[in-house]
Amino acid sequence: MxxxxxxxxxxxxxxxxxxxxxxxxxxxxxxxxxxxxxxxxxxxxxxxxxxxxxxxxxxxxxxxxxxxxxxxxxxxxxxxxxxxxxxxxxxxxxxxxxxxxxxxxxxxxxxxxxxxxxxxxxxxxxxxxxxxxxxxxxxxxxxxDFLLSELALRGEPVEGLLTIANPPFFKLNKASDERARRHAYAVYGQPNVYGLFMAATARLTPANGRWCFIVPRSWMNGRYFKAVRHTMLRYLSMDSLHAFESRRDSFEEDAVLQETVIAWATGRAVRESGLNVLFTCSQGVSDLDQASVQAVPSERIVADDGDATVTLPSEGVSLMDAWSATLASHGLKVSTGPVVAFRCKEYIRAQPSHDTVPLLWMQHVGQQEINWPVFKKLEHVRATAANAWTLVVNTPMVLMRRFSPKENPRRVTCAPYLGTLPGAVIGLENHLNYIHRPGGRMSLSEVRGLSALLASSVVDRHLRAIAGSTQINAGELRSLPLPSMNIIEAIGCRVPEFPTLEAIDAAVEAELGPSATVRTVAA
Known part of the structure; x- marks a missing residue:
């Protein structure tokens, strides 16, 4: 016609x-x-x-x-x-x-x-x-409810089907919600309903079908969406991605504060190699027509491993692609603060006493600085045999907020802690992560250098590409590519005691070269 x-x-x-x-x-x-x-x-x-x-x-x-x-x-x-x-x-x-x-x-x-x-x-x-x-x-x-429909539960491909959706998003209780139980193949941890929509419709997509969703970015990484990603990639071949850099400009009429992506895919009959993904990026709706297009090899977008993490690309080759070290290979470990406030009420105190030590909360950790006390929190915790399991050895380490507002200049808010607070042990509240050397001691230059590197623009671009949530995932930190420890210590020796972000980038650039701090397109 x-x-x-x-x-x-x-x-x-x-x-x-x-x-x-x-x-x-x-x-x-x-x-x-x-x-x-x-x-x-x-x-x-x-x-x-x-x-x-x-x-x-x-x-x-x-x-x-x-x-x-x-x-x-x-x-x-x-x-x-x-x-x-x-x-x-x-x-x-x-x-x-x-x-x-x-x-x-x-x-x-x-x-x-x-x-x-x-x-x-x-x-x-x-x-x-x-x-x-x-x-x-x-x-x-x-x-x-589509998720409880015969079509969704049967999960068989529908010839010539095109699926397009802006699904609802809210968390489900996997133990009591029928949708989570009926779609258990796509559930891990605490599921979000939008992930079940993505997985259930992927199963319906035939080899000649197409699929398109606009959703928050949180499905692209992390354990909670791992089963969703595996289901999607079993039935779909992702061919296009668009990222909105602004949290406010994609659903401006509803004031949705989410980093959002649009994903397009084709039903997959067989796995093919050498495919490209078309990637575009805009701040929001107003500059949508001006978004430039990249053709990125699919292996740079979808990790070929057990996690199947989906990463938004930046232009050119990332400096971090050449880094092969990790926290583990440097003998370091990332852990979560063991003091869960509501479980440790009987040990937490507003005033110090002979058997208390400092308790650090998220509010005590700023970008490259620690301020304790601030006299706005219960800032002391008892150090007794009864609660020894909630305390950590008072030794140099990198402290970081597990949650960081996306409007912050850098995704990671962290600080070098040099072991200067009183006590053989200290308390770290559960909204903090800490990087330490189990069975050993980090040097001051290691602590300063690693803290600066995590707050640098080169690592920030990488984390924003793989992480769409406000949470700084410990799993992402464990898999984060790192340079040699000699370089990390050299950065630590260069940065001043209380460095600005500009001073951090200058120190990183001096050790890694100018390409380390060049701003590239990333969501």
């Missing part, structure tokens, strides 16, 4: 406030979705994990999804349809192709019955548009 030249528009939508004549399918769906969101409370929206996709992003997702699709009969699944923005964008993108499909079938799942009339109205308008274009259109709307 020849491409239809008239613009894709609808007149008015029965059962909803009428829009302007000539309103597009996408504009109607967006308007209807916004009307729904403004009619519920913020708490209701967060509880449902319901955040509507902006039209420009929906169009961006849909066009890349259907770009290579030339099937005469297209099936489209939206497992969390909301107001229908993504479905409207996919239909518009299909009708803009030079060769129109003979038929389009939609299967929509939406659990909130208040949105069903909107979806019905949208599908009636799509029917009119497709009829005018000479394309047969059929649709089914199911008011049920």
């Amino acid at each position: 020849e491409k239809r030249q008239q613009p894709i528009t609808v007149k008015s939508i029965p059962g909803n406030p009428p829009g302007d004549w000539g309103e597009s399918l996408l504009d109607f769906a967006h308007r209807a979705g916004r009307l729904f969101v403004t009619g519920i409370t913020r708490d209701e929206q967060k509880a449902a994990g319901q955040f509507m996709t902006p039209p420009k992003i929906a169009k961006f997702m849909a066009r890349r999804l259907v770009q290579s699709v030339d099937l005469p009969h297209v099936r489209v699944l939206e497992p969390s349809a909301g107001g229908g923005v993504l479905i409207a964008a996919v239909v518009e993108a299909l009708l803009e192709k030079p060769d129109l499909p003979a038929s389009i079938e939609l299967l929509l799942y939406e659990q909130d019955q208040r949105l069903i009339p909107t979806l019905e109205s949208l599908c009636r308008s799509i029917t009119e548009v497709c009829t005018a274009a000479g394309v047969r259109f059929d649709y089914v709307i199911r008011c049920e």
Whole structure:
């Protein structure tokens, strides 16, 4: 069929406030979705994990999804349809192709019955548009939880299926939530519902199918999403990624504070080598059209190991690619502070006494400095035989916050601790990580150098590429590539006692070369 030249528009939508004549399918769906969101409370929206996709992003997702699709009969699944923005964008993108499909079938799942009339109205308008274009259109709307649907639980590929989704995101209790139990193949630790949507739809994707999700970045690394990644990569071959660097500019109407990515994939019949992933990156929606494109070998994106970590690339070759050492090879270990406050209430004190030692909390650790006491916390802990298991040897170590705001200039907030507080042991609260040498002692230059390196721009770029959450994962630190200990100590000898980030980068550059601190594209 020849491409239809008239613009894709609808007149008015029965059962909803009428829009302007000539309103597009996408504009109607967006308007209807916004009307729904403004009619519920913020708490209701967060509880449902319901955040509507902006039209420009929906169009961006849909066009890349259907770009290579030339099937005469297209099936489209939206497992969390909301107001229908993504479905409207996919239909518009299909009708803009030079060769129109003979038929389009939609299967929509939406659990909130208040949105069903909107979806019905949208599908009636799509029917009119497709009829005018000479394309047969059929649709089914199911008011049920997709994850508990027969389709999702059966998990068999559907011929010619295109899946597009902006799923809800909230944590599930794996022991009591039926969705987590029924999709146990994709569950580890505390699952998030959006990961189950990704895994369940991956199983439905055939070799001639396509798949596209917009989701937080947290699925790309860490143990909690390991089973999700393995399921996805079993059924999908990832071919495109887009990263939004800003936490605020991708879902600006809903003020979503998440680092977000869009992933596109093709159903995988066999594993192929030598494939590239198209990678684009923007701050948010406003500069989406200006995002440059990189073609990155897939092995640089998806780790071929047991963790299957997905990493956002930077331009060029990373300096860290040449580093082969790790904390373990340097005889170092990263541990989590053993003092869990609510379990150790009987030992924690506001005032010092003859049997207490300093207790450090996250608030005591700033970027390259430790401030204790600050007189705003219970800053002392008893050192007795009863609670000895909660204390650590008072020796030089690197202390770091386990959680660091993403707006901070560097992902890691850490400081060299030189063992100067009083006592043979000290307390470290559970929101701190510490790097130490078990059975030995780190030198002052090792502590200063490693702390500076972790806060440097070269390591910051690496961590932002692999980590999409605010948590500084101990597993990521254990696998972090490091240079030789001679270089780390040399950096430690160069940095001043209380170095700025600029002074840190200058010291790293002096030891590693100018390429260490060149700013590259990373999310």
